[in-house]
Amino acid sequence: MDANAWDERYAAHDLVWSVEPNRFVAEIIGSLTPGRALDLAAGEGRNAIWMVEQGWSVVALDYSAVAVDRMRSLAAERLVSDVGRLTPLVGDATLAAPGDPASYDLALLSYLQLPADEWRRALRAAVTAVRPGGRVVVVGHAGRNLAEGWGGPSDRAVLYDPDEVLDAAEGLPVSVEQSGIRERPVDTDEGERVALDTVVVVRREG
Numbered sequence: 001m002d003a004n005a006w007d008e009r010y011a012a013h014d015l016v017w018s019v020e021p022n023r024f025v026a027e028i029i030g031s032l033t034p035g036r037a038l039d040l041a042a043g044e045g046r047n048a049i050w051m052v053e054q055g056w057s058v059v060a061l062d063y064s065a066v067a068v069d070r071m072r073s074l075a076a077e078r079l080v081s082d083v084g085r086l087t088p089l090v091g092d093a094t095l096a097a098p099g100d101p102a103s104y105d106l107a108l109l110s111y112l113q114l115p116a117d118e119w120r121r122a123l124r125a126a127v128t129a130v131r132p133g134g135r136v137v138v139v140g141h142a143g144r145n146l147a148e149g150w151g152g153p154s155d156r157a158v159l160y161d162p163d164e165v166l167d168a169a170e171g172l173p174v175s176v177e178q179s180g181i182r183e184r185p186v187d188t189d190e191g192e193r194v195a196l197d198t199v200v201v202v203r204r205e206g
Contacts, residue, residue, distance in 0.1 A: 019074070021050035022110055024139045024182060024199050030054065035105030038129050040093040040122060041112040045071030045086070052079055052086045056106075059098055061091040094121040097129035102204075104129045107136045113158040120168045127172045132206035136174070138165055142181050142198040149196035150186055165200045174202035 025047050029037075034055030039048040044067050048060035052075070062068050071088045079086060089098060093112055097104070107126035114122060126136045141152035143159040153159060160168075162179040184195045 019046055019049075021047045022139055023184065024197065025108065025110055025137065026050065028137055028199075028201060029056075029106065029108075032106065032135070036103065037106040037108065038097055038099075038104045038126070039108045039110070040097070040126060041109065042071065042088070043067050045074055045088065047108060047110055048086060048088075049075050049078055051108075052082055057085040059087045059089065059104075061089050061093060061098065063090060063092050065090050093125065094118050095125060097125050099129070101128050102131045102134075105131065105134045107134070108139075109136065110139045111141065113141055113153050113160075115157050116160075116164075116168070119158075119160065123165070123168050124172060127169070127174055127202070127204055130204045132173075132204050134204050135177070136202050136204070138198065138200040138202075140165075140198050142196040144181060145196040150188070150193035151195050160198055162198050162200055165198060169202060172202075173205045175205055177201040177203050 037056045037058045039060040042048045042060035042062045048058045068088045143161040179200045
């Protein structure tokens with residue numbers, strides 16, 4: 001989907017995504033010391049706003065202007081005096097991140113589902129953005145989800161299993177802290193279903 005298509009999708013709903021952070025994002029980032037974070041493809045800001053509430057300063061990027069406007073509104077409501085620690089921007093996750101290279105403590109790629117070449121560029125941008133010792137957290141719809149799980153995109157070309165994330169990281173200065181497929185329960189009209197998500201955390205080396 002291009003930016004215009006995402007603008008239309010966001011404009012058609014009060015909220016496309018939940019206001020709560022992704023469960024794996026909360027699990028991983030909740031245990032870290034807050035610092036400066038970059039949220040690439042932040043959507044309406046559910047993870048970015050939550051991170052600010054945990055003490056982080058966050059630059060949150062999305063290429064849908066409608067989503068970014070909504071993020072600003074939600075942040076103003078929820079963050080009040082802390083709203084200045086969130087910087088929402090319209091931008092492309094596959095290009096160089098805002099700010100100086102190696103200036104973030106954390107970069108988040110949450111459900112950024114792109115074809116392999118574009119995904120590799122986004123991952124490289126995330127790794128380049130974090131300082132040595134900083135982390136890149138990847139959460140996404142797994143390739144296995146197409147046949148074995150529920151929901152998510154139906155195009156295998158934009159799904160990725162953990163080994164595909166690590167393949168995309170080949171040649172980048174990172175070490176792997178965790179990598180695997182995790183189950184995510186989803187409430188549906190037909191009862192609870194299980195989605196399969198890829199969860200990978202890499203740490204930038206000096």
